[in-house]
Amino acid sequence: MNWDVSTLNEIVEKELDGLPLDMRARFVRISELLAESGPTLVGAPHVRRLDGAIWEMRMWRRDGISRALYVVCEERRRVVVVRVFIKKTRKTPPREIRLARTRARELKGSA
Numbered sequence: 001m002n003w004d005v006s007t008l009n010e011i012v013e014k015e016l017d018g019l020p021l022d023m024r025a026r027f028v029r030i031s032e033l034l035a036e037s038g039p040t041l042v043g044a045p046h047v048r049r050l051d052g053a054i055w056e057m058r059m060w061r062r063d064g065i066s067r068a069l070y071v072v073c074e075e076r077r078r079v080v081v082v083r084v085f086i087k088k089t090r091k092t093p094p095r096e097i098r099l100a101r102t103r104a105r106e107l108k109g110s111a
Contacts, residue, residue, distance in 0.1 A: 003038050005031040005079045008103055015084035016068070022061035027068055027084075030057045034079050039072045050092060054100050057081075067092060069100035071107065080107055 007013050016027065033042045039055065050056050050069065057068040069083040082103035085096055 003035050003077045003079055005035050005081070007081045008107055012081055012084060012103075016081070019059075019066055019084065019086070020061070020064075023059050023064075023066045023086075026059040026061055027057060027066075030059065030068075031079075038077075039079055051097050052101075053104065054097055056092065067096070069096065071100075071104045073107075080104075082107065 007016060016024065019027065030042070030046050033046060034057075039047070045058060047055055047057055053071050055070050055072065057070065059066045059068065065087040067083075067085060067087050068081050070079050070081045072079055083096060083100040
């Protein structure tokens with residue numbers, strides 16, 4: 001059974017739309033893998049757990065490196081992308097993880 005992969009809201013959609021085309025294509029491909037196989041069967045180099053419930057899709061292409069941070073809602077078979085950004089440092093900045101965690105709380109509030 002397939003999983004649903006979606007964005008949290010319009011803000012995240014705009015972040016995703018702001019990525020270069022090749023990065024968006026990579027996002028789509030990783031999203032397809034997550035939808036087909038489920039989040040527990042997709043691993044490196046495509047995704048990895050960052051911190052607690054926050055996971056990251058790892059996108060890299062000619063235009064650089066970007067990340068899409070997401071949470072998994074097991075009971076609904078849903079992956080929700082809560083933050084998309086272009087990565088400029090070697091390590092994922094803590095402020096990006098904090099923002100993803102804050103947005104993930106918003107998701108839990110609507111459940």
